[in-house]
Amino acid sequence: MAPAVGSRETVGLLALIFGLVAIVLAVIPFAALIAWLPAFVAIGLGIAALASKSVARKGRGLAGIILGTVAFLFAIFVSVASLFWPTMPFGPTAGDTTAELHDEPAGGADDGAADRPSQFEVIAGTATGDPDDPFAVGEAIEVTNHGEPYYSITFGATNPDAADVVSSENPYNELAPEGSSYVLVPLTVQYHGDGSDATRSPVYDLRVSFATGDGGTISEDYALIPDPFFMLPELQPGESATGNLVFVIPDGTLDAGTWLVDVGWDGVSFHAAVR
Known part of the structure; x- marks a missing residue:
């Protein structure tokens, strides 16, 4: 049954x-x-x-x-x-020149340096790095950690009309909205080290945006481009690498703005001239 x-x-x-x-x-x-x-x-x-x-x-x-x-x-x-779970703070205040960051090198060196809070500082060269006194194109911008050389950051010449570069890299890239243009800029980073043999990732450490003249910011675009910055490898002390960044920027606003670079999370920031 x-x-x-x-x-x-x-x-x-x-x-x-x-x-x-x-x-x-x-x-x-x-x-x-x-x-x-x-x-x-x-x-x-x-x-x-x-x-x-x-x-x-x-x-x-x-x-x-x-x-x-x-x-x-x-x-x-x-x-x-x-x-x-601790939340991670975002965004340093533009113009700050020193700050502390609890951070570990990507290589995870176990020599005590990884446990020490980072203290980044931008060294003034021909400019202060403020919005009204940005670093010049081609100038190596020096960033130290606890007074020791850490990064050298250099902006190359800006391509203010990179539509052909973007479209030739991938035909599926969208056109820039009417009244805006693709702007491409190369960025070279050299890592000097932090007293250990640990590697560092510039992609993790650096964030670049376009600071408009009226106080706003424009983030990097997601269009596919040749040699993108986000594909840079981790760097050994002494190594350098160059990658491209692309932005969609309203026409007529490029010369009034600057490149805004944030180093570390809640770390230090500075401005660099567009051209």
Whole structure:
């Protein structure tokens, strides 16, 4: 005689559904705080389905127990991470010349330097690096860490109309919006070291934007270009590399702005002339 199939047969199905819901909630920050509710329901229904003789399909109940258990454990992990994981501050104030940054070299050297807060400073050369006194094109801008040479950063000549470069690199690149143009600028970075053999990634350490004359900023565009800056490798002490950056800038505003460079997170910033 086949087992009776009635309302109890849905217990296993409900266990499976609640288990899936719990899994989805468990992987979403803050939603994981309530994921334990459907997880417990899934486990309870799954146990009931396995214990009931009138439930023919035990696999659903077992799946509900497994999903509920995994969701409960994962919800604990995600909840703790969401509540206590330290948030990273963004964006230094333009014009700042010194700041502290708790940072570790990409190479992870274990000589004490990695545990020391970074203290970056821009060394004034022919200019101060302020918005009204930017560094010149081609000038090596020196950045130190605890008074020791760290980076040399040099902007090359700006291409104010790089539409042909962008379109030839990839035909699927979109055209610049009407009234704007693609602007390409090469950036050369030399890493001097920090007293250890650790490598550093200029892509991680440096962020470049276009500072408009009215106080706004324009971030780098995502168009595909030759030799992009974001593809630069990690550098050993003494090594240098050059990469291109591309921006979409409203026509007629290029000469009124500057390149704004942020070094480190909540570190130091300076301005460089566009041309």
